[in-house]
Amino acid sequence: MNQAGETDFDTDAVGGAGKSAPAGIAGMKVRGKLNADAPLDKLVWFKSGGPADWLFEPADLDDLLTFLAALPQTVPVMALGLGSNLIIRDGGVPGVVVRLGKPFSSVEVQRDGVIECGGGASGILVSSTARDAGIGGLEFLRGIPGTVGGFVRMNGGAYGREVADVLIDCVVVLQDGSCVNIPAADLDYSYRHSRLPDGAIVVSARLRGTPGMDPAAIGAEMDRIAHAREETQPLRSKTGGSTFKNPPGDKAWRLVDAAGCRGLSMGDAQVSEKHANFLINTGHATSADIEGLGEEVRRRVSESEGVTLEWEIKRVGRP
Ligand SMILES: Cc1cc2nc3c(=O)[nH]c(=O)nc-3n(C[C@H](O)[C@H](O)[C@H](O)COP(=O)(O)OP(=O)(O)OC[C@H]3O[C@@H](n4cnc5c(N)ncnc54)[C@H](O)[C@@H]3O)c2cc1C
Numbered sequence: 001m002n003q004a005g006e007t008d009f010d011t012d013a014v015g016g017a018g019k020s021a022p023a024g025i026a027g028m029k030v031r032g033k034l035n036a037d038a039p040l041d042k043l044v045w046f047k048s049g050g051p052a053d054w055l056f057e058p059a060d061l062d063d064l065l066t067f068l069a070a071l072p073q074t075v076p077v078m079a080l081g082l083g084s085n086l087i088i089r090d091g092g093v094p095g096v097v098v099r100l101g102k103p104f105s106s107v108e109v110q111r112d113g114v115i116e117c118g119g120g121a122s123g124i125l126v127s128s129t130a131r132d133a134g135i136g137g138l139e140f141l142r143g144i145p146g147t148v149g150g151f152v153r154m155n156g157g158a159y160g161r162e163v164a165d166v167l168i169d170c171v172v173v174l175q176d177g178s179c180v181n182i183p184a185a186d187l188d189y190s191y192r193h194s195r196l197p198d199g200a201i202v203v204s205a206r207l208r209g210t211p212g213m214d215p216a217a218i219g220a221e222m223d224r225i226a227h228a229r230e231e232t233q234p235l236r237s238k239t240g241g242s243t244f245k246n247p248p249g250d251k252a253w254r255l256v257d258a259a260g261c262r263g264l265s266m267g268d269a270q271v272s273e274k275h276a277n278f279l280i281n282t283g284h285a286t287s288a289d290i291e292g293l294g295e296e297v298r299r300r301v302s303e304s305e306g307v308t309l310e311w312e313i314k315r316v317g318r319p
Helices: 061-070 123-132 139-143 148-154 215-232 252-258 287-305
Strands: 012-016 033-038 052-057 077-080 086-088 093-099 107-109 114-118 167-173 178-183 201-208 238-242 269-271 278-281 314-316
Touching: 061 167, 061 201, 077 201, 086 287, 107 123, 114 123, 123 139, 123 148, 123 215, 139 215, 148 201, 252 287, 269 287, 278 287
Parallel strands: 052 093, 077 093, 086 314
Antiparallel strands: 012 178, 033 052, 107 114, 114 201, 167 178, 167 201, 238 278, 269 278
16 A cells, blocks of 8 residues: 555656655745645636645755655645536645646657657647647647546546547656556546546656647647637536536436526536536635535436436545
């Protein structure tokens, strides 16, 4: 078992930092930014929720490894991407939230249709870099507003493709400050799920597309995806993407609709009129409003449709 309480991966170690005595988080020396009681609401799509006990934005990989190696193992660690699939509860997040910013957002084209991406790179940057290099098969990432780290954890997907189809491997920093390379096959991917341990941070990933394609055709497909999303999803709202997983053989939005929940609200939280599987914050909704509305939808769908919807949005932190 590793520190995250999960079975160890059969992986190649690719780096790590030596253990040093924890001096208390406030006294820890970092080169990036480390702030106590740091607001997270501005950093997530729902624009709600409480602060992180600590928010760490590492300067680079070494900074992250050194910090985690010195951090007491009892302190919880959570990665944050663009917060596009998250409800941060109103009481805030215990421990350390790690946000990979610019130092982790590079995207580089390698040989044979392989693209190496930082864990903080956005889906748009990955898909447009692939397009410019004539690499097809990654267009679907154009429409998913998140980072590579979030995609790898959530097995993000759209339009019939998902990360499991294109991921070769990823480099992951574990909570003890060790760094391992995990092949895609070891992540046991299923629909919007991987077995990445809690607290593990994806710092980079290699994706494979199809080389030698026409950039204009790839661009046209990306435009089609962007347009289709604009038509069907509340992209300009404060939201968290698909709220519930599609149950086998059905669509979550159809069940929410059938249970009469489209437009239902709780405080300033509302089931989107545009897409019934999206919750939106129409003003100053608290995370309790948003999560409470989601639970009410689950209750009504279960009562009227006999299906228990499973949350796709991750809900984290103290109520
Ligand atoms: C308008 C809209 C449309 C969307 N459409 C889709 C869609 O079509 N398909 C789809 O799959 N999703 C969709 N989503 C949801 C969301 O974009 C994806 O789940 C995305 O993968 C989340 O990425 P993120 O970086 O923002 O992660 P966050 O929302 O910040 O975090 C989500 C989870 O990933 C973890 N995480 C984040 N970064 C890392 C990292 N570096 N290492 C390890 N774990 C990490 C977090 O701890 C958390 O558990 C949509 C969301 C919105 C708002």
